[in-house]
Amino acid sequence: MELFSGGEIVVRALKDVGVKHIWGYPGGAALHIYDALFQQEDVQHILVRHEQGAVHAADGYSRATGDVGTVLVTSGPGATNAITGIATAYMDSIPMVVISGQVPRDKIGGDAFQETDMVGISRPIVKHSFLVMDASEIAGVIAKAFYIARTGRPGPVIVDIPKDVTAPHHRIPYEYPEKIKIRSYHPTTKGHGGQVKRAIKTLLAAKRPIIYSGGGVVLGDASPQLTELTRLLNIPITNTLMGLGAFPGTDPQFLGMLGMHGTVEANNAMHEADVILAVGARFDDRVTNTPSKFCPSAKIIHIDVDPTSISKIVTIDVPIVGDCGTILQQMIDQINDNKEILDQEALSQWWMQINEWREQYGIYTQPRHEPSAGDVIKPQDVIRSLYKVTGGDAWVTSDVGQHQMFAAQYYLFDKPRRWINSGGLGTMGFGLPAAMGVQLAYPSGIVACVTGEGSIQMCIQELSTCLQYGFPIKIISLNNQALGMVRQWQDMQYSGRYSSSLYEDSLPDFVKLTEAYGHVGMRVSNFDELDDKMSECFSLKDRLVFMDINVDRSEHVYPMHIAPNGSMRDMWLSKKERT
């Protein structure tokens, strides 16, 4: 019988579970595994420049493909550097397996060199974790880890392996489990029949219905069912930041994003609705504004795979636990069978009201900025230009801040898994490594990273990884020489006292910096050259291009919820106007 070392078993099990790429950074406790990786070709390792980058890249890969992102790091600092990325994935329910090296078994607990209790420090930000204490457990644990990561509500799973468990001299037979059974883990998929009936009855009785869908629809690949149901009933729909693209952004039934920087029409429609169908959304504080004032006249139906999401923030009238796609299909089938429709007159009045709001407040119907030649560039116009040049068909990753909100507002995503951002944790530094993950998954795809001069510096070292692996990412950096969102809040709430949000005298020359990393840098300062430079950037198909775009420093993101104590419909429209 052929015998394998623990390190070889790790790699072989990864291959058997279907892993093609693993992102990571070597170090002492992981070296046996790295040696096993070196001696095979099934699993490709991508060497990053910082473990945070590895986790974000695996995360971006997962968001773009739906596959489980995979990471390999060493113990101690390798493990702690991965933590921010793991928390990012956890908050957005991204399926991921992180394998971390650990000090040898007999040294655990002795404050050994590069020892940290990875299972302990990661506990609040993982779906589950394993410490593998025997080589014979490795294959089974890895199979379970992937199963747990991708089923139910997905999330990151840690597999911590002491170095001696992977040692080359200890060789054992390889056994990969044919079937995975975990007696304490049975995620619900199909929706309860009675609840589905109640949901349909409630929805069809509505006069002012709205669908509010979130990242769960993207994660559950339920976009076709969501689109079908929405069109079948001709109901207005809004998406959360995480749900963008699950329903086509250019469809007339789409009201735009809701929430803190959502459209007025979406937020007004939520506030006035009599029935809300929430699908794979979690009533986040960036959506609800003040929970006690949230949608006062609405009956709420909530479809979610995670029972803890139900009635966590807002009390739900009709909860349905299960897989979004399965439940939406159950609803579609029953509605079709019974040939029931909504009150069409009420619905048409509702649409008239919504269209009035659109006319009055819409950021799409009424462009606020009419630029002239040589004018300063508005950040919104950069996203419009990006949208035009990429034909609305790029994968767009983003960092966190004003640029993220502008991208969410102005790039209309028609497909799911195209908009990739850190919604829950709000992790600056996410955008570039996430774009690497997307580009690895789709080597000939157009991948743009919308960022700012603040965020990009948090993981800028990955420019070197991009050169090594030839990722032709287009970095669209909205440079306003300030931490824009912080500055906006300081304008609005701290009388313009810019405490530690300015650094204009010490910013690097991003064009030179990019060139030093072996890529192409471009600077854009005037509005009249924006479209041409954008086209030039995307015409360089095989190169990473960093566009350092100087934008209006004073611009704020609007609309914006009035908080605290505001309702969904209370919004700032500009620095002075409000709803």
Place this chain on the structure above:
Amino acid sequence: MRHILSVLMENEPGALSRVVGLFSQRGYNIDTLNVAPTDDLTLSRLTLTTHGSDQVIEQITKHLNKLIDVIKVVDLIEGSHIERELMLVKVKANEAQRAEINHCIDIFRGQVVDVNVNAYTLQLVGSSDKLDAFLEAINYADILELVRSGVSGLARGEKILKV
């Protein structure tokens, strides 16, 4: 309101820390906690008492169920049940005080389980209320040390928690 959550879970390293971590992470309270392996040594039975609104208790229950190591959760307060807590109390007991303490422990159906010249160690089993009442009854005594096991319990009748 007080609730008694009884949890059947995998007897795995780290399982307890996940349960305890959940409570501190989400700002829930643990009033008492008691855990030990069952007759099936692959399983542990954990009983904890907590308090909160119905909405909070529902969230706690759902979050416990969401932990991968947890197999079943039941709130014993929801049905008729038996709950017990063990208390050991070491009290100062010289000649003069012994009769009084003996009398009191008899009424509460407890036992004196250790004696020395100056101290009694008393053992009492019952509901938490009964233990509280006993402590109230011997408030004249000088308590040197006290340990309580935390509540454990079972539902009455044939209702059981199993895999």
